[in-house]
Amino acid sequence: MERCDFASVSSILLQHIRHGISYTQDSYISDLFFSVIHHTILKNHMPDKATVSKWLSGTIRVNPDITEYYQKENRQREMAEDIEKRILPRVADQGFLVQELYELVIQDVDISEETKNSLCQDFPWKDPYKKAEFIRTLICFGMGRQFIKRDAHFNALLATDQLSPKVSNYIFDEGVPKPCRHFCGRKQELNQLHDLLTQEGKVFVHGIPGIGKSELAKAYAKEHKKEYTNILYLSYSGSLKKDITDLPFADDRPTDSEIDLFRKHNRFLRTLKSDTLIIIDNFDTLPEDDNFLPVVLKYRCLILFTTRSIFSDQAGLELTEIENSEDLFRLVSCFYPDAEKCRPLVEEILEVIHRHTMCTELVARLLAKGLLPPDQVLAQLKKEHASFHDSDRISISKDGRNTRKTYYDHLRTLFSLFRLTGTQMDILRNLSLVPLTGIHARLFAKWMNFEDLNDLNDLIEMGLVKEGDEFKISLHPMIREVVISNLVPRIGNCRILLKNIQGECAQHGTFLPYHNLIFHVIENIISTAVKDDEAFYLRFLEDTFPYMDNYTYTDGMQQITAEMEEILRSRPSDPKDHALLLLYRARLSSDSKKAISYLEEALRLLPDTDAGNAALKGNLHATFGELCRKCHDVISARRHMDTAASIFRSFGLENTHDFMTFYINRSYFLLQTGSPREALENLLWLEQRMMEQNLYSVDYMLLQETLLYAYLSLHNVQAAQRTSSKLQQLYDVFYENDPKTLAAKNAEITEAFQQFRLRLR
DSSP states (O other): OOOOSHHHHHHHHHHTBOTTOOOOHHHHHHHHTHHHHTOTTTGGGOOOHHHHHHHHHTSSOOOHHHHHHTTSHHHHHHHHHHIIIIIGGGBSOHHHHHHHHHHHHHTOTTSOHHHHHHHTTTOSOOSHHHHHHHHHHHHHHHHHSOOOOOOHHHHHHHHTTOOOOOGGGTBOOOOOOOOOTTOOSOHHHHHHHHHHHHHHSEEEEEOSTTSSHHHHHHHHHHHHGGGOSEEEEEEOOSOHHHHHHTSOBTTOOTTOOHHHHHHHHHHHHHTOOTTEEEEEETOOSOGGGOTTHHHHTTOSSEEEEEESSOOTTSOEEEOOOOOOHHHHHHHHHHHOTTGGGGHHHHHHHHHHTTTOHHHHHHHHHHHHHTSSOHHHHHHHHHHHHTTSOGGGSOOBOTTOOBSOOHHHHHHHHHHHHTTOOHHHHHHHHHHTTSOTTOEEHHHHHHHTTOSOSHHHHHHHHHTSSEEOGGGEEEOOHHHHHHHHHHTOOBTTTTHHHHHHHHHHHHOTTOOOTTHHHHHHHHHHHHHHSBOOOHHHHHHHHHHHHHHHHHTTOHHHHHHHHHHHHHHHHHSOOOHHHHHHHHHHHHHHOSOHHHHHHHHHHHHHHOOSOOTTTHHHHHHHHHHHHHHHHHTTOHHHHHHHHHHHHHHHHHTTOTTSHHHHHHHHHHHHHHHHTTOHHHHHHHHHHHHHHHTTSOSSSHHHHHHHHHHHHHHHHTTOHHHHHHHHHHHHHHHHHHTTTOHHHHHHHHHHHHHHHHHTTOOOO
C-alpha cells in the first residue's frame, strides 16, 4: 500500500482541489507553511519551485528547519488554522478527502496499531477544524517519520496518471488461469477485443454458454501480458462487493471486519490506472442485481467482463461460433487422432451440433474414448436433432436467460453417450456444489471417501471435469447447469460429502487452511441442493454455524439461520433446536439489547439443565456474560460466566472446545476488569489440561495469545517473551500457506509489547 508520508498526504490533498481552480504546487506549500513564511528566522529559507516539486514527489525530505518549527503545540495549531482557512475551502468534498487520508493511514503496514489509533482518534469528524487538525497531524507525522526516498521516474509516471502500483506487492494473486492449450480460431476476436479495451476501457464479452468467452479472456491476458503492469483475475461469485472484499491483500488482518476489508481494497483498486487490466469472469447477472457495478465501472483501470447478459449501454463484443471450419476440425484432431480418416463424418457432426465450441470438444473426447464410432455418434445426434431446428439454438436475451435450449440438449445426449458409471455421476453431482473456482482433487476425494482418483481422472479425460493448476478441479458453468437439472444434487444423494464437511466443522478448535472453501460449499448446498432429509439437514446447519462463527463469516451465518427458521417453522422440533436458533441469532445481532432478549427467550425454553442440553445451556450463559461485558454490566457478566463454568464442570465438559473457548474468554474478562493474577492462574490451569491433548489447535493458539496479554499486564517480560516465541512457532505451522495472515499475526505480537512499553527481544 501507499506509505503515509508528506508526499502521499500532499498528493491526496492536491487531487481533491476543486476542478477549475488554478492552484500550483507553490501555492499549496505557501498556504500549508504560511506561519513559517512569516517567521523571521525561516522566511529566507523557503524553497524554489524545483525543491517544492521534489518535496511533493518524495525524492527529497522537507527542510528539517520546517519540520522542527512545527514540533511545538502552538505552532501545530497555527498549521491547522492555515489548513482550515486556506486549503479546505478549495476542496470539493472534504468528507471524501478525510476518508481517503484515513484509509491511507489504516493501510500503511509500517505503522503500529497503537499509532494508527492515535492518529485517527475520534474518526470521523464533522467539524471543519477537526478535519484540519487531522490533516495537520498527518502532515507533521509524515515529515517527522523516517524518510524513504522514492524513485523519481516512478513518481513522475504516477503524477501523470500513467502508472499503477505493482499489484503483486500488495495482493497474493494466483494470476490469470492459463487458456486451454488447444485454444484456436479467435484471432479476429482477440484483435477486436484489444481495440475495444484500448478505446472504451470497459468491455463486456457476451455470448451463449460454452462458446468460449472465458477462454478468450484468458488467451487475451496471455497474449498481451507484457503490455500491462498488472492483470487481475476475479471469478464472479454473485457479488462484486464480496469479490473485492475477499481479495487476499498482504496487509489484511484477521481482526479486520468485512467493512474494513472492503474499504481498504476498494480504495486501492481506485488507484489503478489504464496500465492495469481486471478480468471479471462469468459475470452472469443484470446491472440492477449487483448495485456495486456502477462503482467498479468508475475505476480508472481497464476491465474485461465475460457474461451471458447483454449490457446495451456498455461497449460489448459478442462471441459467436468459430467460423473457420478448419479451425474447428483442428480442435477435434487435438483430441481424436483418427479425425482425418473420417473427416466427412466429423464435419457433419460439427454442423449438427451447430459448431458449438464446448460440444465440439466433448464430441472429440467421446470419439477418442472409443465408446462409439463416428457414424453412431452422428446417428444419435441426428436422432435428437430431428426434434428441433437451427432456429432453436440457444440465444441470449438482455437478462442473460437462455431462450432456446438446443446446446443443452446436445450436452444431455453426449452425457448419455459417455455411459457414465454411478460413481462418476456422484462425482459430477457433488462437484456441482463446489464453487466454480474449484477444489483440489485430493481434498474432494477425501470428502467423498474415495480410495483412488480413477473415476475422477476418467471424467477429466472426457472433458466433463476441468483440471487447472496443481490438480484443482471444477465444472464448467454450462456443465454444472446440466448436472444440477439432470443429476439433481439432494441432501440424501450428497450425504457423504455433507457428513465429512459437517465432521470437519464439528472440530471447532481445528485449524483448516481451506475454511473459506468450506463456507462457499455450504452456501451452495443451501442455495442448490434439494432438501429431501430435513432432520439431517438441520443437524448439518447447526454444526456448521459455529465454525463460521469462529471466522465471523456473517454472510454464511445469516443464510444458515434463515434456513433453520424455515425448517423449524414447518415441522415439530425439540425446544433445543429453537433455543440453538435463538443463540445463533444473538451471535449475529449487532444490537446488544436485542441479542440479550434472544438469550433470555432461549433460557426460558430450557428451564432445567440436564446432560442433553448442558453444553447448550453453558454456551447460552457464556454468550450472555460476554454481551453483559460489552454493555459494561460487570456484575451480570460475572454471574453468567460463573453459571456457565458451573454447568460445564458439573456435566464433565471441561475437555470440550466450548468450555476451552469460554474459559479463555472468561480469563480475558478478568484481565479487562483488573484481575490479571486470577486470569493468569485460570489460563495456566487450562494450559496444563490442554498439554495432554493436541497442542496444535486453534484453541491452544487462542490460549497462548491470552496468556501473552496476562504476562504483559503483570510486566513479566521473560514469560511474555517465551510465550511470544511459542506463538510464533504456532503461527508458522497454522499459516504456512497464508503469508498475509502470518505477517499480520506476528505484527500483533510486536504491537502487544509496544502497547505495554516493553521490549519483544
